[in-house]
Amino acid sequence: MGSNQSRELWNKGRLVGQKPPLKPKDVWAIRIHLQNAHAVRDLALFNLAIDSKLRGCDLVNLHVRDVTHGNQILPRAMIMQRKTKRPVQFEVTEPPRAAVAAWIEKAKLRSDEYLFPSRLSRSPHISTRQYARKVHQWVAAIGIDPTAYGAHSMRRTKAILIYKRTKNLRAVQLLLGHRLESTVRYLGIEVDDALEISAQTEI
Numbered sequence: 001m002g003s004n005q006s007r008e009l010w011n012k013g014r015l016v017g018q019k020p021p022l023k024p025k026d027v028w029a030i031r032i033h034l035q036n037a038h039a040v041r042d043l044a045l046f047n048l049a050i051d052s053k054l055r056g057c058d059l060v061n062l063h064v065r066d067v068t069h070g071n072q073i074l075p076r077a078m079i080m081q082r083k084t085k086r087p088v089q090f091e092v093t094e095p096p097r098a099a100v101a102a103w104i105e106k107a108k109l110r111s112d113e114y115l116f117p118s119r120l121s122r123s124p125h126i127s128t129r130q131y132a133r134k135v136h137q138w139v140a141a142i143g144i145d146p147t148a149y150g151a152h153s154m155r156r157t158k159a160i161l162i163y164k165r166t167k168n169l170r171a172v173q174l175l176l177g178h179r180l181e182s183t184v185r186y187l188g189i190e191v192d193d194a195l196e197i198s199a200q201t202e203i
Helices: 024-036 040-052 056-060 094-107 128-141 151-166 169-176 180-187 190-199
Strands: 076-080 087-091
Touching (some): 024 040, 024 128, 040 056, 128 151
């Protein structure tokens, strides 16, 4: 038997492809779990991840000043995306604002500091790998399969919900900071929508 045949596939037993979004009930279950655990940093990180729809690399690179003005958490913020080098705006709704404010106060963070500093001396902020591990922990804590979800699940959760409720592809494109064709692929909507339209069309 050749070595290629005897070597196991890297993705054997793993789910590949796009990670699914969380369901609204899962979002609430994770929030309640983190609140009960008094996990102030994780609650702020989770809430902001869902609300902002930012890529992991942009989320972990946020500074306090990106989401604050004086002592107030901004209801809207804008950053330059690291991947596309294009600006993207995001909203911060009331529960995430409260969670982020509580975290800033607890950690005594200054405006020029990273919002989610690392506890490791070699890194100024948590890494995307640490963030991905957090996502797996949150998902596992509410009893769903952590291997099925990842950091992109956070980014997709609110975007897909907005699309399902409004069918406004342009709005979702702006919120994700995507090109239109990327948004179509990202949401995985073409086949679903085509089938839905077909099912509603009687001859």
